[in-house]
Amino acid sequence: MLSEAILARLLVPAFGTAWQAATDLASLRALRDLRQDLAGAVPGVAAGQWERGGAGSVRDPRIRLIRRTAEIRDAALALRCYVPPDTAAESRRRLSALGLTGTALDAAAEACWLELAIRAARAGAPAEGPAHVLPGGATLREEVRWLRQVAAAVHSDPVRAVAAEFADAPLTRNPGGDFR
Numbered sequence: 072m073l074s075e076a077i078l079a080r081l082l083v084p085a086f087g088t089a090w091q092a093a094t095d096l097a098s099l100r101a102l103r104d105l106r107q108d109l110a111g112a113v114p115g116v117a118a119g120q121w122e123r124g125g126a127g128s129v130r131d132p133r134i135r136l137i138r139r140t141a142e143i144r145d146a147a148l149a150l151r152c153y154v155p156p157d158t159a160a161e162s163r164r165r166l167s168a169l170g171l172t173g174t175a176l177d178a179a180a181e182a183c184w185l186e187l188a189i190r191a192a193r194a195g196a197p198a199e200g201p202a203h204v205l206p207g208g209a210t211l212r213e214e215v216r217w218l219r220q221v222a223a224a225v226h227s228d229p230v231r232a233v234a235a236e237f238a239d240a241p242l243t244r245n246p247g248g249d250f251r
Contacts, residue, residue, distance in 0.1 A: 095132035098215050102139050105185075105222040109146035112189040116145040140214055147205040150188035152198035159184045159203060162233050169229045174220065181205055182224035186234040 110117040163180040171179050184203060192198075205221075208214035224230050 092132050095136045098136055098219060099132060099139060101219045102136075102143065102215075102222050105218065105225060106139050106143050106146075108189055108225070109143055109150075109185070112192040113146045113149040116142050116149060136215065137211065140211065140218060143218055144205070144207065144214075147185065150185070150192055150198075151202040151204055152200045153188040153191040153196060154184055154203065155200045156203065158187065158237065162187070162237065165233045165236065166229055169232070171229060175224070177206070178217070178220035179224040179227060179230050181221045182227070182230045183233050185221070186225060186230065187237055190234075190238075 159180070162183040163176070166179045166183065167176055185205070206217070208217050
């Protein structure tokens, strides 16, 4: 009986650590494409090569997840002025008209906003609009959960359809104040 209790005390923390690592790896995979799209539009946000002995092991999924989350957040901040608020609001309205509600609508609206901002940045449009800030979580767990929802929405049919509707729409202001 005593040996079973000792064994249980040893296995429970090990299982928790393995579970956390598996969850972090799944999140890393889920956020990979979103991070690549954003880093392609804003190359300066991609962190450089790992330096051994810095913040921890380069194989530690938790550290890699923190880094990936920071790169996504930094890119979103760099893109915050590329899409006018009217365009973001209209894309949200169109997504709602397609039947999205609640958190699914919130994530799809942010995914659409990111897609339009990436397009504008790649096209060389100036960042002149009011700043939009991608909402997120207060903790790493909440932030990763939110970003995973946004990443999944990027490839959804509603987001693709609405983003395509804005393919030729003006996304920046010209010096006269109207959109071009």
